[in-house]
Structure formats: C-alpha cells, structure tokens
Amino acid sequence: MSKPDDPTPATEGRTVLMSPEGRRQAFGSQLIARSWKRSHQYGISPCDRVLFDAPVVVRPKDIQDHGGLLLRAASPEMEQLHGALAPKDWVLACIDMEGVVLSSIGKCNSASRELNQVFRPGAQFLETLVGTTGPSCALEEKETVVVAGSDHYLEEARAFTCMATPIFGLDGGIVGVLDASRKGPATSLYCLESLVIAARAIERRMFMELGNVLLVHLHYRLDILGTPMEGLLAFDPVGKLKGANRIATQIFSSPGLKPGMDFNELFDMPFAHAVCYRRYDLSVPFRMQTQWGSMLHACLTTAPDKKAGQLPGPTRSFTTAERRPLAAQGPCLEDPAVSSALERARKAFARDIPVLINGETGTGKEVLARLLHEGSDRASGPFIAINCSSIPASLIESELFGHVEGAFTGSRKGGAAGKIEQAHQGTLFLDEIGDMPLELQGRLLRVLQERSLSRLGSTAVIKVDCALICATHRDLAQLAQEQGFREDLYYRINGLRVTLPALxxxxxxxxxxxxxxxxxxxxxxxxxxxxxxxxxxxxxxxxxxxxxxxxxxxxxxxxxxxxxxxxxxxxxxxxxxxxxxxxxxxxxxxxxxxxxxxxxxxxxxxxxxxxxxxxxxxxxxxxxxxxxxxxxxxxxxxxxxxxxxxxxxx
CATH class of the missing domain: 1.10.8.60 (Helicase, Ruva Protein; domain 3)
Incomplete structure (x- = not known):
C-alpha cells in the first residue's frame, strides 16, 4: 500500500509487455499516476471514508431537469448495455461534467448493493472529493480508463473494479462519463469495448435529438458508417456548422472545425446538392470529397424540427409514392460530369429556360429531369413525362394535345386532357423528342411560343403554363441539318443543353x-x-x-x-x-x-x-x-x- 506522502499507485513501475494490451496498461498507469498525484495535492488521505458518503448536490426530483439532453440520450443505451453485460453484477452510471450521477442501473443483489449505494442519483464524484476512481479520473483526463483494486486512491474503494469512458458533446468537448463498476478484481476487454461503443452511441443519440439540422455521417471506412464509431456533423438549414462529434473533429483535425463554418468550406459539394441527396435514400452511402482532396464515405439524414416537422430548404420532401420509382434508379451524383450537368441545368431551369438532355439510352435522363422538377419552384405541381418514341404516330397528337368527345373514332366519352394540359403549373418532360413525327413538331412549337393549345376537334383555346425539359439520344443539330427535325423547334427547346455520360x-x-x-x-x-x-x-x-x-x-x-x-x-x-x-x-x-x-x-x-x-x-x-x-x-x-x-x- 502506498503512503499518503508518496502518491504512487501500485501499478506504477510494473513490467509492461509491449503488446497492444501492454501498451494500454502502460498508458493507463500514467493516467492513474497523475490522478494519484492530484489526489494527494487535494489533501485527500487514502484512509478517508468518503466514498459511501459522497455529497448529494442535486435532489432526485430535479435530476431530469439537471441531466437534460445527456440523460435522455444515455438512458436507452445504458438499459441495452446492462442487459448484455456478464456477469450481472455490473453497475452502470452516467455522470455529468460536474461529477453528478445522473442515472445508475444495477441489479438488487448482494454483489451490487454497495455500488448501488455509491452511485446514488444526485451524488457527486469529483476527483477533488473521492480521489482516483474510474469516473473521476476519466473526467479529468478525458480518456478511457480502468481503475482496479489497488489502483484506487482510497482504501475503501480497492475492493472494486471500475471502467469509465468519456462522453463528448455536440461541440466535441467532454460532457460526462459512462462508468461500469463491479465488486472484485476481474476486468473484461469485452465489457470495456462495449462501454466505449455505448458512449459513442449516446453521443450519436444527442445529435439525433437536435432539431432542424442536416446530419452528415462520415468515415474513411465504409463499414463504419451507421455505427456508433462514425463521424457526425450537424448543419443548420443554411449550411452552417452547428455541431461535430469527437470522431469528426479527429477526421477534420488538420483544418479544424469551428461553429458557424460553411458546408462549402469543408466539402467540394454545394449544400443544395447535399439537401437533394438526403431526399432520395437516407440509408445509401456515397463518396464525398473534402476541400483539400480527401475522399470520405458519407450518408445524410435529418433531425427534423419537432415543430416544423422537416428541414427547411430549397427542396421539399418526397412522399412514399413519389420516392419509390426513383429509389430503384438511385440518383448518383458522384461523377463530376453528372454533378456539373445537374448544377448547370438547375440554374437554367430556375429561370424557366428549357433544358435539353442528351445521352445514350438508359443513362438516367428522366432521373435528372425529375431532380430538376423537384428542386424547383414548380415542385408542388405535376411532373408529366411522355416518351415520344413509344407512342404510335396516330395517337401521339391526342396524347399531347388532348381531344374532345367525338373528335375521332374511339375517342373517350367526354374527351380527355392531353399531356401538355396536364402539366399546367408543373413540368412537361418530352423524352426521345428526336423521334417525334415531323408533322407534329410545328404544332408543338406554336404551343410553346403561345403558351396555349386547342384540343383535337375543338377551337377553344386553353392557356398552359409549364416548364419544359426534353431528352434525346440523337444529335438534334445534325438531324435538323438533314431535315429530320425542325430547326426552329430545336432552337426553341435548346435553352441549355447538357450531356449525361454513358455508364x-x-x-x-x-x-x-x-x-x-x-x-x-x-x-x-x-x-x-x-x-x-x-x-x-x-x-x-x-x-x-x-x-x-x-x-x-x-x-x-x-x-x-x-x-x-x-x-x-x-x-x-x-x-x-x-x-x-x-x-x-x-x-x-x-x-x-x-x-x-x-x-x-x-x-x-x-x-x-x-x-x-x-x-x-x-x-x-x-x-x-x-x-x-x-x-x-x-x-x-x-x-x-x-x-x-x-x-x-x-
């Protein structure tokens, strides 16, 4: 046993093997040695009897208000962890930065009775009061620590083993510790690793509690995404950094993270694209490039505003019915050519400039068209798509312009609105427009210029206000030179031409x-x-x-x-x-x-x-x-x- 005037724990001076476990032991010994030195400086004697009489500084009825976000996030993870630990005599405790026990879980048996008394909610466990223990040392050192047997400064604590790991908050700073203690000398690497993972899960839950933010989940390794070990960044609706967990601060240690940093300062992607990504499939990861060239695996989710219900921004959320067909396509904008095409088209489309999408069959032209529509002011209106190559020439006129009853043999009773009319206040997407019959191209041109049409069999004029996106796999400029496509229509629909690369x-x-x-x-x-x-x-x-x-x-x-x-x-x-x-x-x-x-x-x-x-x-x-x-x-x-x-x- 160490003397009060010689604050050196029994672990100091041990022969340590240079295995990974040995290195952990050596590092732990240094932490404990520093804690013993501080405990001695505080004037604490190893013979003091203070562990079971730690002062209660918060009344139990006030714990909920005092614990706040940390307590709400910790409770479910502690329940889950305690059910998985073996043997069943471990007592878990969540302790805040002030050393106050917010919550503890332990079986009501003889092995746990003493520790249940020690970790009373509201009791305070600072190093200045109880010397070297797992939670008090972890709070001071901001590191995971195991304090077993004679590692404890107080003699009355040496019958116990405690493992503690820090919990880091929304700004990457420590907000508390998670502790697991039991009576006896045994330690378990499994229990320690489980404790650390639970602490990271608590941190993750605290981010999920944030309202009205876009969460960026990231890591260098794809298999880490979706686990408690991933990095997390929270951005407000205008793309300003609101929080970062400890792992994210380590990933971005070179540039450093500061509250209020702009999304575009960190990533080589416009914030609007990030908001667009999260609308399609929140579970699908993709690759994000940082502004200094590093590539990270990432996925995006939202922590909705509990009042507003969703993240405000330039785009609206999809309903389940709207999302399903696009989820199969899996909009993927990682390729620079695809990302650039979307960004240029989005700017033109926002000014009501027609967009012409070129690309081979199957390259995702309709997906891009839907992205433009859903990211525009017309998103609440209809998106009407028609494939000009799949409709017989005899029917395409009525499909586009509609008809009145009796306009032709087999016409619908009461008539029918055409696709252009259905697109009123929304977007009309004409796929494979290069295959449209030449005789209809002139009529389409008049509709686009006059923004009005007449159904087949009628002279009544119907006003139409719709945005236009066209797509084709053909070279319309060459086709127009060969008299296969009206040149005036080509210039009317070719407001901005973008090309999607082949797969x-x-x-x-x-x-x-x-x-x-x-x-x-x-x-x-x-x-x-x-x-x-x-x-x-x-x-x-x-x-x-x-x-x-x-x-x-x-x-x-x-x-x-x-x-x-x-x-x-x-x-x-x-x-x-x-x-x-x-x-x-x-x-x-x-x-x-x-x-x-x-x-x-x-x-x-x-x-x-x-x-x-x-x-x-x-x-x-x-x-x-x-x-x-x-x-x-x-x-x-x-x-x-x-x-x-x-x-x-x-």
Missing amino acids: RERTDLALLIQRLLQSETASHAPLALEESALQALLNYSWPGNIRQLHQTLRLAAALAEDEGWIGLQHLPDEVLPAIAKGAVRETGMETETVAAAAPQSLAGDTLLASEQRAIRAAIDACEGNLSAAARSLGIGRATLYRKLKAMGEA
Whole structure:
C-alpha cells in the first residue's frame, strides 16, 4: 500500500509487455499516476471514508431537469448495455461534467448493493472529493480508463473494479462519463469495448435529438458508417456548422472545425446538392470529397424540427409514392460530369429556360429531369413525362394535345386532357423528342411560343403554363441539318443543353452498383457482392447503361437469394469476362469453380487471386474461426468451406 506522502499507485513501475494490451496498461498507469498525484495535492488521505458518503448536490426530483439532453440520450443505451453485460453484477452510471450521477442501473443483489449505494442519483464524484476512481479520473483526463483494486486512491474503494469512458458533446468537448463498476478484481476487454461503443452511441443519440439540422455521417471506412464509431456533423438549414462529434473533429483535425463554418468550406459539394441527396435514400452511402482532396464515405439524414416537422430548404420532401420509382434508379451524383450537368441545368431551369438532355439510352435522363422538377419552384405541381418514341404516330397528337368527345373514332366519352394540359403549373418532360413525327413538331412549337393549345376537334383555346425539359439520344443539330427535325423547334427547346455520360464513362460506377443492389434487396436480407463479381461488373461496357445494370442486378439478386452472396455464377453471360464464362458451372445445388479449357488470362487470374486473398485475410483476422470468417465475408460457412476446398486448403 502506498503512503499518503508518496502518491504512487501500485501499478506504477510494473513490467509492461509491449503488446497492444501492454501498451494500454502502460498508458493507463500514467493516467492513474497523475490522478494519484492530484489526489494527494487535494489533501485527500487514502484512509478517508468518503466514498459511501459522497455529497448529494442535486435532489432526485430535479435530476431530469439537471441531466437534460445527456440523460435522455444515455438512458436507452445504458438499459441495452446492462442487459448484455456478464456477469450481472455490473453497475452502470452516467455522470455529468460536474461529477453528478445522473442515472445508475444495477441489479438488487448482494454483489451490487454497495455500488448501488455509491452511485446514488444526485451524488457527486469529483476527483477533488473521492480521489482516483474510474469516473473521476476519466473526467479529468478525458480518456478511457480502468481503475482496479489497488489502483484506487482510497482504501475503501480497492475492493472494486471500475471502467469509465468519456462522453463528448455536440461541440466535441467532454460532457460526462459512462462508468461500469463491479465488486472484485476481474476486468473484461469485452465489457470495456462495449462501454466505449455505448458512449459513442449516446453521443450519436444527442445529435439525433437536435432539431432542424442536416446530419452528415462520415468515415474513411465504409463499414463504419451507421455505427456508433462514425463521424457526425450537424448543419443548420443554411449550411452552417452547428455541431461535430469527437470522431469528426479527429477526421477534420488538420483544418479544424469551428461553429458557424460553411458546408462549402469543408466539402467540394454545394449544400443544395447535399439537401437533394438526403431526399432520395437516407440509408445509401456515397463518396464525398473534402476541400483539400480527401475522399470520405458519407450518408445524410435529418433531425427534423419537432415543430416544423422537416428541414427547411430549397427542396421539399418526397412522399412514399413519389420516392419509390426513383429509389430503384438511385440518383448518383458522384461523377463530376453528372454533378456539373445537374448544377448547370438547375440554374437554367430556375429561370424557366428549357433544358435539353442528351445521352445514350438508359443513362438516367428522366432521373435528372425529375431532380430538376423537384428542386424547383414548380415542385408542388405535376411532373408529366411522355416518351415520344413509344407512342404510335396516330395517337401521339391526342396524347399531347388532348381531344374532345367525338373528335375521332374511339375517342373517350367526354374527351380527355392531353399531356401538355396536364402539366399546367408543373413540368412537361418530352423524352426521345428526336423521334417525334415531323408533322407534329410545328404544332408543338406554336404551343410553346403561345403558351396555349386547342384540343383535337375543338377551337377553344386553353392557356398552359409549364416548364419544359426534353431528352434525346440523337444529335438534334445534325438531324435538323438533314431535315429530320425542325430547326426552329430545336432552337426553341435548346435553352441549355447538357450531356449525361454513358455508364462506362462514369467514375462512380462502384457506388451506383452498391446503391442499386441495396435498393433491390431492401425488402429482404442484404446480399454481399464478391470481389470477382464486382470486378466483372466494373469491367463490362454496359451498352444499355443504368437500365441494363439495374436488370442485371435484379437477376443476380434473384438467383443468389438463397445463398446470401452474389458471385460470377449469378451474372448473365454477356457480363462475364471470357475466362469466367468457362470457369463457372452450375452442378445441381452446388456451385463449383472449374478450370477453363482456354489458357487463363491475367484478368481471370486477378479475379480469382483477389477472392482468395480476401478469404485468407478474413480467416487470419478471425484466428482460424471459419464461422466468424464467413460472417465477415458475408457468406455462409458451407460456401466458405467449398471455396477453401477449391483452393486446396480444406
């Protein structure tokens, strides 16, 4: 036992192995040594009896008001953590920056009785009062600490083990600690890690409690997103930084984060685009580039204003019915060409300038058109789309302009409004306008110029106010020179021309694959995508663009539903590289990889080698536990065993 005039804990001077656990012990010893020194300076004697008589500074009935946001966020996480800890004699306590116990959870048994008395709500545990304990040391050091047995400064505390970790608030500063204590010398790495994760989850809940903010979830690693270990930034409706958790401050340690910083100071993306992103699929991650060039994985959510119900901004929220068709398309703006096209088109469209979208079939022209409509002042009006190439020439006139009863054989009783009339106070989208019959182009031009029309069979004039977006895969300028498209109509609809890149030219293909796959498997268990299958998808030229990719993933998801993972054997033949077509063969319920008859190419070797490296790395990381390795790879244990057998390692 250390003497009062020699404030050195029993842990100081231990021989420490230079293993990761040993380094943690050495670091913990330094924290405890500093705490002992401070405790001695406070005039506390190790023989003092103060632990069970800590002063109550907040009345229990006032705890709710005193604890506020921290208490509301901590309570559900503490309940969940306490139910998972073993043995069941741990007592959890949430303690604020003033050392006040806000809440504690412990079983009413003999092992926990003393600690339940120690951690009374309202009692105060500052280092100046009780010396070196887990919560008091963590508050001072702002670090996770384990204080066990003789590490405690007070002799009366040496029968206990306590682990404490700081809780950081909305500004990245410490707001309290989460403590787990039990009687006895045993410590558990599992319990300590669970405690730290629970503290991060509490911090996350505090951000969710914020009203009227856009939350940016981010990390360098994709698998960290959606977990308590992710970084969090909160921005107000005009894009000013309102809060950042500790992990985010570490990620942005180089530029530093300050309240009130503009979103555009941190990210190479307009704030309006970020608001646009979060409207489509809040669960789908994407890549964000910082202003200094770093790439982060991110996803966006909102903490709604409890009064207003949603984040104010330049766009409105989608209803479920409106969101569903777009979720399958998965608007993806990571490619610079796509992002630039949207930004330029958005500015023109806001001034009621017609937009002409060029791009191959299936590149997402209608998705872009919907984005423009939903981000405009006409968002509350209708979005009317018509494909000029899919309607017979004999019907397209009535589809566009409408008709009165009796205008032609088979006309609808009472007549019908045309697509242009239906688009009043909204947006008219004419897809594949290059295929519109030449004889109708003149009438369309008059409607656009005069903003009025007459239904077939009628002379009554109907006023129409609608914005115009057109799309085509054809070169309208060349077509006009060849007399296949009216030149005056071309100049009327070509207010701003933007071109969407083909899928094979896009830089965000991997992200788009991930989004479409998540959307396709949203209603059932998620499917993992093998590296070899992903490489095959990335290497394919995609002549049908996004539409073809979507259908390919739908097929793969259907074929792989019972296996939990998508491999080369689940992809259509046209997508597979030549080597894989000969290498993949279905044999009843079993799938095996066999040698191709043709000599293997370097690409084929690379695909197979990548898969095998991933398998070996997972097994090494799980220390030979095949079940754990299979879970980490997102495949079944039987599938992993078959692959090991094919590799000659089973």
